Amino acid sequence: xxxxxxxxxxxxxxxxxxxxxxxxxxxxxxxxxxxxxxxxxxxxxxxxxxxxxxxxxxxxxxxxxxxxxxxxxxxxxxxxxxxxxxxxxxxxxxxxxxxxxxxxxxxxxxxxxxxxxxxxxxxxxxxxxxxxxxxxxxxxxxxxxxxxxxxxxxxxxxxxxxxxxxxxxxxxxxxxxxxxxxxxxxxxxxxxxxxxxxxxxxxxxxxxxxxxxxxxxxxxxxxxxxxxxx
Numbered sequence: 001x002x003x004x005x006x007x008x009x010x011x012x013x014x015x016x017x018x019x020x021x022x023x024x025x026x027x028x029x030x031x032x033x034x035x036x037x038x039x040x041x042x043x044x045x046x047x048x049x050x051x052x053x054x055x056x057x058x059x060x061x062x063x064x065x066x067x068x069x070x071x072x073x074x075x076x077x078x079x080x081x082x083x084x085x086x087x088x089x090x091x092x093x094x095x096x097x098x099x100x101x102x103x104x105x106x107x108x109x110x111x112x113x114x115x116x117x118x119x120x121x122x123x124x125x126x127x128x129x130x131x132x133x134x135x136x137x138x139x140x141x142x143x144x145x146x147x148x149x150x151x152x153x154x155x156x157x158x159x160x161x162x163x164x165x166x167x168x169x170x171x172x173x174x175x176x177x178x179x180x181x182x183x184x185x186x187x188x189x190x191x192x193x194x195x196x197x198x199x200x201x202x203x204x205x206x207x208x209x210x211x212x213x214x215x216x217x218x219x220x221x222x223x224x225x226x227x228x229x230x
Contacts (some may be wrong), residue, residue, distance in 0.1 A: 023164040024081035024229040030071065031104040033088045034114035034116050037157060037205055037214075038064055055191035055205035063206070066215035067112075074223055083109070094118040097134040102145040110222060111142060114154040116162050127165055135169040143173065150225055151175040152218065155185050156205065183213045 003046035033040055039062075040054040048054060051060025060066070077085060085172065088104040094115050097217045105111050142151060153170050155163035160181055170177040183189050189210030208215060 002103055024226065025109075026081065027075055027109045027226070028081075028084045029067075029108045030110045030112070031085070031086050031088060031108035032064055032112040032114065033091050033104055034064075034112075035094055035118055036116070038062075038114050039087050039089050046201055048202050049199050053205075053211060055197065055202050055207050056211045057194075057208055061208045061211055063211040063218070066212055067218050069154040069214065070219045071222065074219075080169070089198050092138065093125045093132045095120045096122075098129065100138050100141065102141050105142040105149060105151075108146065108149050111146075111149050111151045112154065112218065113139075113151065116156045116166055117158055119162065127161075131162070132165045132168050135166060136172050139169055139173040143175075148220060150222070152178050152221055154214070154218070155179045155181060158204070176221060176225060178218055180214055180217060183210060183217065186210075189213055 014123065028160075030041055036054040038049075038053055040048060041051055042049050050059070051083070052059040053064055056062035060069075062088060064085070072082045072085075086104070088101070091104055092100040092113075092115055095118055099121070122130070124183055139151060139153070151173075153166050153175050155166055155178065157180060163179060167177040167179075169175070183206070189206055190203065191197055191205050191207035191210070194207040194209070196207070197203050
């Protein structure tokens with residue numbers, strides 16, 4: 001009986017080979033521009049001693065760090081190096097969107113914007129002039145700073161009308177709107193339901209369950225976009 005020759009030409013592709021075969025360039029940087037839901041320094045006067053996303057009980061339980069772990073793990077099979085994650089708080093004047101810094105957007109392959117809940121409506125408020133046009137101009141400036149980045153805008157945690165205006169700005173610019181309306185409407189996603197804090201302002205924020213849900217929603221949106229690019 002003749003013996004079949006061993007196959008010597010089949011090799012498992014390395015990650016480097018996978019990157020070359022992948023039409024999408026590797027994700028090198030992920031930046032998040034956010035408010036206290038993304039990060040808040042210790043403020044004992046309001047019963048907050050953490051140094052991470054407000055109302056999460058530990059750093060690893062806020063949405064930013066959950067998203068960092070999940071997205072890094074997902075990308076590990078698709079590129080050689082993990083992306084760098086960063087937070088920029090204070091890069092946008094959230095109370096009126098009167099100014100913003102484009103520095104975080106310049107090198108980010110993925111830019112997440114979690115802003116809007118601290119926006120203040122003034123007398124004679126007009127949604128188009130006072131919010132939508134400003135948010136739209138901000139997105140366009142970020143896009144000019146880095147035309148290849150993907151921008152994901154998270155809806156409001158407390159105001160459905162605000163979320164609608166953010167969605168309109170995304171439609172005008174091609175940014176990706178990420179709704180959290182169904183999450184914020186569930187009382188069990190708020191910190192108050194978990195009983196770890198006493199201050200009303202802290203309890204307004206998403207608790208551990210809500211933070212995980214926000215991270216899951218963002219992860220699903222981001223990976224769906226990246227998969228469509230391949």
